Amino acid sequence: MGRNTRKRRMPLATKIVAGAAALTVGGGGLVWANFYASAHEDHSGHNRTRSAAAQVATIDCPDIGQKIRDVPDRARGEVDGELATMDSQITNAYQRLATTRRAQAGDAQFVQNTILGPLKDRRKAIIDRIQLEINRAGGKADDNLDELAACQGRPSDQMQNGDGQNGDGQNGDGQMDDGQDQGGNDDNGNGVAGPVADDFVDINDVQPNTRDSRNGLAADGDGGSTGTFTTDCGVNENNLFNSDNLIAAPGVDNGAHHTHDYVGNQDNDAFSSDEDLANADTSCQNQGDKSTYYWPVLRLQDGTQEFDAGDQGGGAEGNIGKILKPAEAQIKFVGSRQGDVVAMPKFLRVITGDAKSFTNGDANANTSWSCSGFEDRQVTDKYPLCPDGSQVLRTVNFQSCWDGQNIDSANHRDHMAFVQEDGSCANGFQAVPQLQIRLAYDIPAPTVENGQVQNPYAVDSFPEQLHKPITDHNDFINVMDEDLMNEVVDCINRGEDCQ
Incomplete structure (x- = not known):
């Protein structure tokens, strides 16, 4: 199974990164800066701990790639490309999540209406294309893949004492402990979410x-x-x-x-x-x-x-x-x-x-x-x-x-x-x-x-x-x-x- 070479790149280490936005400790220039800062601010007069707990920490999407089985060889390149686009969609949705904390604090439906809902629609369109590509190549696409289009937001309070999926005692990220509710934020001062x-x-x-x-x-x-x-x-x-x-x-x-x-x-x-x-x-x-x-x-x-x-x-x-x-x-x-x-x-x-x-x-x-x-x-x-x-x-x-x-x-x-x-x-x-x-x-x-x-x-x-x-x-x-x-x-x- 050969791979076609469509373009060639130099290794990143050999690139000259000129004019790149400077990465400043504390989050300057990064979309991930102050990841939970707005969760700790009390703009609406609500209890800070309650509004912080309502914040969504990350986006959890079913992994379509691990569910796909019957993909003819001649369709695999196209399917892999569609799955990579799906990954980019999740990354973009997470960026949107990380940069709209203040809006989320003021609107309980903000994440669902402006991030997760549109993300589901985009994922559904890609799933449809994947099914079409598999069937055109002589395979039989799973008709139930559409059920995996929707993603969920995972609130930080759900991840404090376990992530809710593994069932083996794995700890979550503990992001909303009492000390942090007193005004700290969970980026360790470096502008990114995790590790904690x-x-x-x-x-x-x-x-x-x-x-x-x-x-x-x-x-x-x-x-x-x-x-x-x-x-x-x-x-x-x-x-x-x-x-x-x-x-x-x-x-x-x-x-x-x-x-x-x-x-x-x-x-x-x-x-x-x-x-x-x-x-x-x-x-x-x-x-x-x-x-x-x-x-x-x-x-x-x-x-x-x-x-x-x-x-x-x-x-x-x-x-x-x-x-x-x-x-x-x-x-x-x-x-x-x-x-x-x-x-x-x-x-x-x-x-x-x-x-x-x-x-x-x-x-x-x-x-x-x-x-x-x-x-x-x-x-x-x-x-x-x-x-x-x-x-x-x-x-x-x-x-x-x-x-x-x-x-x-x-x-x-x-x-x-x-x-x-x-x-x-x-x-x-x-x-x-x-x-x-x-x-x-x-x-x-x-x-x-x-x-x-x-x-x-x-x-x-x-x-x-x-x-x-x-x-x-x-x-x-x-x-x-x-x-x-x-x-x-x-x-x-x-x-x-x-x-």
């Missing part, structure tokens, strides 16, 4: 060995393939950044609405074809590995003016502060607990985690956060506060069961699956080498005082996801040459540790 104090946890307060590890540690047992293959691709020393997503939004500029780090393949943007990827340079020491590995950047919200401070995907969409490169990026492939693995097909695409987990729920959330020296304590919905000398760790184990046929699927998930509890693959899927990525960062622990966090770090996110740690995710496209992939498989199946 409740998004952080002292690693010493995390119970050991409590996170579900079903998604695979290294293989064990006599029947398994116990080898490993490690590929060293650096930590993005070449400063390859962009806010595209070649897997989920091919051909769409700024399809991710947040900035990614890239290691491995050096020709990775929304417009890269499979041929482009195959002919590209690589940052991997083994030149046979031209795979692309990418993840949203971490930023320290310290007022630093990054190169993308005025860009979409960067500061213009609430992703602000100093980009933090990993001190180390360990990329490793491991085997199966139940037997041998088979080769991955070239250009296999895999997404793990969910960039929209805060509103979608945690069904696809996968990344673990921890601290070096505390690896037995893993959290998915919190950023860890690590002691001095301990690094912040982001680890993820990818799906390792492949359907044996497809390098992608309509929702970019169905062609891959996690192992079952016993380590085997279900539904006739085949075990392939499991990709594991471990990123280590040197980050000073933020200070949490009086319900606010100072100089927080946060993962880049879609604006409406409020920089929640549960939205972390990773992406991979296999562009190893055939000889190297066979070497990886042989090494793992022989039980050796190779690189």
Whole structure:
């Protein structure tokens, strides 16, 4: 399945951002400034706490992309483009939400009438086009997709003690506590919504060995393939950044609405074809590995003016502060607990985690956060506060069961699956080498005082996801040459540790 190259861009790090609006700590020049300020002002004479609780914190829309199944190959490009337009609609609606707080305080129906209602109509028009494109290409569109057009506003008081969707004890953003009702605001003084104090946890307060590890540690047992293959691709020393997503939004500029780090393949943007990827340079020491590995950047919200401070995907969409490169990026492939693995097909695409987990729920959330020296304590919905000398760790184990046929699927998930509890693959899927990525960062622990966090770090996110740690995710496209992939498989199946 090749991708057409419609235009080419230079990496964002090579652009000269001239005349960009300055990003000022405190919110000057940002649409996200003073996110809740009007919620704390008493313009109407109503009780401040009651009017604040009525404020809508973010927009929650059903994820159409995860519901679509039967999309013929020749319609996937058009459908992906329509879904990317839907993402932009949500971003624009969130911007409208964040900049009309005073009007919302004076009109209980403002959000529904001027934001959510028109958004539903626009989403309905796109759903109709998606259904038409699928049917024209010979597929059978789901007639019930129209039921997913409506979005909801999520009030901040609903998110104080849990987000109401996950059902697993995940905490919400705690945005409207008593201290903040006394006139504070929830942008930590930096002009963007999130992260907030409740998004952080002292690693010493995390119970050991409590996170579900079903998604695979290294293989064990006599029947398994116990080898490993490690590929060293650096930590993005070449400063390859962009806010595209070649897997989920091919051909769409700024399809991710947040900035990614890239290691491995050096020709990775929304417009890269499979041929482009195959002919590209690589940052991997083994030149046979031209795979692309990418993840949203971490930023320290310290007022630093990054190169993308005025860009979409960067500061213009609430992703602000100093980009933090990993001190180390360990990329490793491991085997199966139940037997041998088979080769991955070239250009296999895999997404793990969910960039929209805060509103979608945690069904696809996968990344673990921890601290070096505390690896037995893993959290998915919190950023860890690590002691001095301990690094912040982001680890993820990818799906390792492949359907044996497809390098992608309509929702970019169905062609891959996690192992079952016993380590085997279900539904006739085949075990392939499991990709594991471990990123280590040197980050000073933020200070949490009086319900606010100072100089927080946060993962880049879609604006409406409020920089929640549960939205972390990773992406991979296999562009190893055939000889190297066979070497990886042989090494793992022989039980050796190779690189």
